[in-house]
Amino acid sequence: xxxxxxEVAEHAGVSVSTASRALGGSTSISEETxxxxxxxxxxxxxxxxxxxxSLRSRESRxxxxxxxxxxxxxxxxxxxxxxxxxxxxxxxxxLCTTDADVTTERNLLETLADHGVDGVLVIGSGQNAEITNAxxxxxxxxxxxxxxxxxxxxxxxxxxxxxxxxxxxxxxxELGHRSIGFIGxxxxxxxxxxxxxxxxxxxxxxxxxxDESLVLRGTFxxxxxxxxxxxxxxxxxxxxxxxxxxxxxxxxxxxxxxxxGVHIPDDLSLVCYEDMPVLQMWQPPVTVVDNGxxxxxxxxxxxxxxxxxxxxxxxxxxxxxxxxxxLLLRSxxxxxxx
Amino acid sequence: xxxxxxEVAEHAGVSVSTASRALGGSTSISEETxxxxxxxxxxxxxxxxxxxxSLRSRESRxxxxxxxxxxxxxxxxxxxxxxxxxxxxxxxxxLCTTDADVTTERNLLETLADHGVDGVLVIGSGQNAEITNAxxxxxxxxxxxxxxxxxxxxxxxxxxxxxxxxxxxxxxxELGHRSIGFIGxxxxxxxxxxxxxxxxxxxxxxxxxxDESLVLRGTFxxxxxxxxxxxxxxxxxxxxxxxxxxxxxxxxxxxxxxxxGVHIPDDLSLVCYEDMPVLQMWQPPVTVVDNGxxxxxxxxxxxxxxxxxxxxxxxxxxxxxxxxxxLLLRSxxxxxxx
DNA sequence: GCCTCTTGTGGAAACGATTGCACGGCCCTT
DNA sequence: AAGGGCCGTGCAATCGTTTCCACAAGAGGC
Numbered sequence: 001x002x003x004x005x006x007e008v009a010e011h012a013g014v015s016v017s018t019a020s021r022a023l024g025g026s027t028s029i030s031e032e033t034x035x036x037x038x039x040x041x042x043x044x045x046x047x048x049x050x051x052x053x054s055l056r057s058r059e060s061r062x063x064x065x066x067x068x069x070x071x072x073x074x075x076x077x078x079x080x081x082x083x084x085x086x087x088x089x090x091x092x093x094x095l096c097t098t099d100a101d102v103t104t105e106r107n108l109l110e111t112l113a114d115h116g117v118d119g120v121l122v123i124g125s126g127q128n129a130e131i132t133n134a135x136x137x138x139x140x141x142x143x144x145x146x147x148x149x150x151x152x153x154x155x156x157x158x159x160x161x162x163x164x165x166x167x168x169x170x171x172x173x174e175l176g177h178r179s180i181g182f183i184g185x186x187x188x189x190x191x192x193x194x195x196x197x198x199x200x201x202x203x204x205x206x207x208x209x210x211d212e213s214l215v216l217r218g219t220f221x222x223x224x225x226x227x228x229x230x231x232x233x234x235x236x237x238x239x240x241x242x243x244x245x246x247x248x249x250x251x252x253x254x255x256x257x258x259x260x261g262v263h264i265p266d267d268l269s270l271v272c273y274e275d276m277p278v279l280q281m282w283q284p285p286v287t288v289v290d291n292g293x294x295x296x297x298x299x300x301x302x303x304x305x306x307x308x309x310x311x312x313x314x315x316x317x318x319x320x321x322x323x324x325x326x327l328l329l330r331s332x333x334x335x336x337x338x
Numbered sequence: 339x340x341x342x343x344x345e346v347a348e349h350a351g352v353s354v355s356t357a358s359r360a361l362g363g364s365t366s367i368s369e370e371t372x373x374x375x376x377x378x379x380x381x382x383x384x385x386x387x388x389x390x391x392s393l394r395s396r397e398s399r400x401x402x403x404x405x406x407x408x409x410x411x412x413x414x415x416x417x418x419x420x421x422x423x424x425x426x427x428x429x430x431x432x433l434c435t436t437d438a439d440v441t442t443e444r445n446l447l448e449t450l451a452d453h454g455v456d457g458v459l460v461i462g463s464g465q466n467a468e469i470t471n472a473x474x475x476x477x478x479x480x481x482x483x484x485x486x487x488x489x490x491x492x493x494x495x496x497x498x499x500x501x502x503x504x505x506x507x508x509x510x511x512e513l514g515h516r517s518i519g520f521i522g523x524x525x526x527x528x529x530x531x532x533x534x535x536x537x538x539x540x541x542x543x544x545x546x547x548x549d550e551s552l553v554l555r556g557t558f559x560x561x562x563x564x565x566x567x568x569x570x571x572x573x574x575x576x577x578x579x580x581x582x583x584x585x586x587x588x589x590x591x592x593x594x595x596x597x598x599g600v601h602i603p604d605d606l607s608l609v610c611y612e613d614m615p616v617l618q619m620w621q622p623p624v625t626v627v628d629n630g631x632x633x634x635x636x637x638x639x640x641x642x643x644x645x646x647x648x649x650x651x652x653x654x655x656x657x658x659x660x661x662x663x664x665l666l667l668r669s670x671x672x673x674x675x676x
Numbered sequence: 677g678c679c680t681c682t683t684g685t686g687g688a689a690a691c692g693a694t695t696g697c698a699c700g701g702c703c704c705t706t
Numbered sequence: 707a708a709g710g711g712c713c714g715t716g717c718a719a720t721c722g723t724t725t726c727c728a729c730a731a732g733a734g735g736c
Contacts, residue, residue: 355686356685356686367683371685392691393692394691
């Protein structure tokens with residue numbers, strides 16, 4: 001059906017091996033035959049058969065991206081950046097979503113291996129290090145993103161969750177707030193733990209102790225956010241500031257605050273985690289901790305390309321990188337009213 | 339490195355062909371050898387080499403999805419649904435973004451062909467019908483999504499843009515509005531034309547003529563939305579309702595309305611196109627025309643799977659389907675104040 | 677008891693590329 | 707003028723499967 005290299009070779013009056021070398025090759029080929037083969041190829045509309053090439057040369061030009069879902073803003077930003085960068089380097093992206101399920105994740109990683117991917121970027125559970133390590137060992141490039149895995153032998157790019165949270169909390173403290181609510185993710189998530197730690201560390205830096213009743217942690221859902229706001233605002237202590245550090249919950253937090261008629265920043269100062277368009281257009285625009293999804297994706301791609309280019313697997317990079325968070329000041333924070 | 343079928347065969351004491359049949363096969367194999375091969379395979383941790391299979395049997399279990407970008411809500415919803423449905427059927431998704439560039443689109447389609455994809459879903463420019471038709475002719479399943487292409491020989495799933503817009507406008511008319519602003523996409527986009535047509539048709543159904551000064555069309559950017567609001571609200575005619583039918587522009591429209599202190603729905607009734615979380619949590623929650631991205635994706639996947647399963651390419655489905663839009667009533671509309 | 681038909685199995689040829697090896701010719705050196 | 711090296715090329719093996727064909731053995735019909 002499609003035109004093969006053999007036909008190109010015949011058309012150019014050379015052998016298949018010469019055609020192969022002329023088209024792909026770094027090996028010595030006379031300038032004349034090279035151009036002859038080239039033009040034969042373009043005359044016939046030759047296109048390489050990737051499956052055949054992959055079989056023989058073990059290079060598929062396919063990269064797997066494993067992540068939770070595409071609905072989270074950080075995730076689809078990362079997917080977008082990764083896809084674009086890799087396409088520019090001649091790689092295609094196989095997209096896999098796991099719904100945070102460990103078994104699904106394992107199956108997907110194995111399926112990616114079946115397809116002979118040259119590399120994988122994993123925003124994973126951290127529970128499948130044996131598989132990614134095996135991939136790594138068999139010559140596949142691997143980069144862990146956002147989620148770390150202690151037993152992984154591959155480089156990792158993390159968000160500076162603790163630092164971002166620390167900075168946001170310090171900012172609120174410096175405005176004079178002493179009663180700061182915290183809405184976060186569960187202990188099972190790296191981000192859940194780290195953002196809480198940043199919050200606690202900041203309080204301690206001012207000699208304050210963490211008040212358990214101001215800290216609410218739960219699932220990555222809008223519903224939890226709504227419930228958390230209700231609980232915080234009907235609690236015994238009046239909070240004057242709120243750090244919403246659970247991305248999905250933020251979608252419940254914002255309407256809940258509006259529904260209760262909370263005026264921002266007069267009644268309450270608000271800082272949210274992970275920037276997205278809605279927070280810029282919210283009224284007032286919301287001060288956020290930008291976790292730098294784009295920068296994370298860029299760095300992850302760089303580390304992946306490094307591995308793909310490096311022939312010598314001995315000097316592997318197994319380092320963990322942190323991409324700094326940034327506090328983007330907008331209009332949702334003010335000193336507490338007396 | 340990886341264990342091959344040959345090793346499995348040896349381990350089970352059969353020939354490679356028998357092993358192949360035992361593992362994949364529909365052909366006759368004694369129950370006993372089948373189980374022997376199966377257990378040999380699982381003992382050794384055998385996994386099929388997809389490249390080899392693809393080369394021999396021309397089935398890659400890879401599907402390409404071509405779209406503009408992932409930042410648009412409808413697009414990443416579609417990507418998410420498509421990926422999930424296909425994974426459940428044992429297909430992996432190769433994700434390609436074009437940035438609406440025709441040349442990029444062509445290159446990506448050809449690269450997908452190089453990889454021997456079994457099918458493609460294209461949210462495309464409509465300019466590359468020769469390529470998708472060639473793919474179709476060579477046995478690849480093709481479905482056009484959202485964007486039509488007159489010369490395409492493949493089935494197409496479209497949003498009911500004209501109808502959605504018509505319905506939204508009728509709804510505003512029935513509330514009593516007579517001066518309704520329209521912010522839309524350019525003429526080059528199907529959606530831009532069709533939504534305008536729905537608006538015009540609805541006006542005509544009430545015997546009203548379209549007032550050019552109330553219709554603003556421009557690029558798919560928030561900036562255009564902001565500018566459009568400024569122009570509409572400082573125009574000679576006071577509008578009492580607004581249909582924001584350009585998804586990206588909506589991100590500029592909403593803050594612009596807030597900035598101008600427009601009270602919704604008292605000063606202005608608002609309907610936006612394409613639902614997204616921010617519109618549910620906006621204050622007040624915004625009435626929208628839901629174009630049914632999820633339903634579109636589901637139908638597109640069904641049509642794709644039909645083609646993949648159907649052996650006989652003669653009785654191909656080349657129909658165009660429309661997925662009905664739905665008006666989701668929230669709180670952003672009211673009768674005009676006298 | 678012979679012939680045919682079915683069933684299960686193995687041999688070997690693809691699929692379309694890459695690549696190690698060998699070879700013929702030319703240039704250069706001595 | 708002869709020998710060594712390099713350059714350009716072709717032959718053929720190989721990657722791991724699937725699948726066509728042939729064949730052996732057993733069942734069943736006459």
